[in-house]
Amino acid sequence: SGDNGRTECAIEGDVPFSLTAAFANHYELRTSAALDRETTAEYNVSIVATDWGRARLSARESVSVRVGDVNDNAPRFTQAAYSMSVSENEAGAVRIGSVKATDADAGANGRVRYALVREEGEERPAVSVDAESGDVSVVRPLDYEEVRAVEVRVRAADGGSPPRSATALLRVLVRDENDNAPVVLHPPADGGAALGELVPRRARAGYLVAKVVAVDADAGQNAWLCYELAKATEPGLFRVGLHSGEVRTARAVGERDAARHRLVVLVRDRGRPPRSASATLAVALADGFSEGHLRASEEAPAAEPDGRLTLYLSVCLACVSALFVAGAAAAVAAKVRRARRGEPGTLPTFPHSAADSSAGSLPRSYVYDVRLAAGTVNSEFRFLGPLFPCFPAGLPQGAAEQRSSLCSAGLGPEEGDWAVQVRQRSAADRGPREGEREGGWGEGRICSLRDERAEAVPVQPLESRLLPVFGLPAPLRVAPCPE
Structure with missing residues (x-):
């Protein structure tokens, strides 16, 4: 009893626990920090109880504490x-x-x-x-x-x-596995190169004949290709590049070599097991190749354009051009035709007097009167010689008195001579034709206004005299002849 009966408890060691006195001689074990089961799944807590006597006595007890798990960690x-x-x-x-x-x-x-x-x-x-x-x-x-x-x-x-x-x-x-065989792209297997390759007779050693092109869909070593000549008509004439696939002449082509050759090129990959394909080339030896062609072929043959495509394009361009030209010509012709249909017909006009018109090829001093007989069917104009309103100097005095009042200008010497000749011919023809005045006026006649008498003489048709001489009809004044 007394102090010898009083006790106290304590925890030994560094553990996240503590003891709390609940009531007399009773204690509670509590956690003093967060526990992590993944770090320490179980604790052994050693508790020591000691009395308060002079010779202090103690007792020890271990308590096992297991930490329960919660889902606090992700995988x-x-x-x-x-x-x-x-x-x-x-x-x-x-x-x-x-x-x-x-x-x-x-x-x-x-x-x-x-x-x-x-x-x-x-x-x-x-x-x-x-x-x-x-x-x-x-x-x-x-x-x-x-x-x-x-x-x-x-x-x-x-x-x-x-x-x-x-x-x-x-x-x-x-x-990757070697499950794909090489595929030959050139020459095509469908016979597209049936004509084969042409080699000149004068080709030297190393002349490029053709190139075998092949691909392999595999990768790595399975896609590495090598080429070899498997079969040839003349094995010593051609050779094939091991990695390039180029077919070249192994020696100069001779005159005794065959004209046609057949080459079989084997294409093989390096897979395990290896796969292969073959290509067949037809080679023909031909004459007529120029030296420039030989040098270009030996160095690097240029790629030839597609001739068929060029031909198609040329034909299409020619057709389009022809259609355009035809359409333009048709449009122009239609426009010209419409313009011609729309133009009104031009009719000859007759001035009232010779002085009113500047057309014709005769001087204005020559005036003509034209008369047509009534009931005539023929519409031809028939005319006499020129009129002489004024007489030149040198004519008879009586003729000068009969000058017309229409004279506006004198005639020159040359015009006077020509007028005299015409007047003489008119006088010569006046007698035999006198009876035609009283006839049916079957032909037209022109009356001269040189004097006041009506002089009628027969004339030639208009087509034979007027058109050839003057080119175009001169302006005429139509009036009846005086009786």
Whole structure:
């Protein structure tokens, strides 16, 4: 009793716990800091009880404290990105690797399951992941020529509530296999080069005959191609470049060499096992090649344009040009025709007097009177000689008194001589034609106004005298002859 009966308790060691006195000789064990089960899952707390007597006595007791788990940790992948490979054409359901994620929690909180992350509308990926173990396998064969690599994301989720998850990138590389044979592009296998290659008879050694072009869809060593001459009509005449595929003459072409040759070129890749293809070349030896052509062929043959395409383009251009020219000509012709139809017919006009018109080829001093007989059918104009309003000097005195009042200017010497001759011819013809005045006026007559008498003489048709002499009809004044 007394002090010997009083006790106190304490915890030994550095542990995140503390003792709190609840009531007499009773204590509570409390945590003094946050506990982490992933760091320390269990604690052994040593509690020492001591009395207050002179010779203090004590007792020791250990208390085991287990820390309960909560889902406070998300799964963690061992790698942020996983890279795997698979051979093309590999059968489905073949394991190619695995992914691994861990969770520090315990129980269901630490149980991890795997799945692929798929976007909406995305097709099913070519690989799959086992939900429990994380093993990765392909679900269908892959073709290297179509798909070089497959990338997907993998999710690892625990079983806690709420669950925690993490993702990692999974890249599956497709390894190429030698599953494609070389494909020859030139010469074409469909016989497009049936005419073959022409080689001049004077070609020297090293002359470029043709070039075999081939491709391989594989990659790496499987696509490395080599060329060799498998068969030839004359094996010693031609050779093939091992890596270039160029077919050249191995020696100078001779006159005794055959005119036609057939070459079989073998194209082989370096895969395991190797695949191959063959190309057939027809070569013809021809004459008539110039030295310039030989030198150009030996150095680097220029690519010839497509002759057929050029011909088609030329024909199309010619057709378009012809249509354009025809259309333009038709438009011009139609316009000219419309213009001609729209023009009114021009009729000859007769001035009232010779002085009123500047047309014609005779001087204005010559005036003509034209008269047509009534009832005549012929519409030809018939005329006599010129009129002489004024007489030149030297004519008889009696004639001078009979000058007309129409005289406005004198005649020159040459005009006077010509007028005299015409007047003499008119007088000579007056007698025999006198009876025609009283006839039916079958022909037209022109009356001279030189004097007041009406003088009628027969005349020639208008076409034979007026048109050849003057070119165009002179202006005439039509009036009846005086009786």
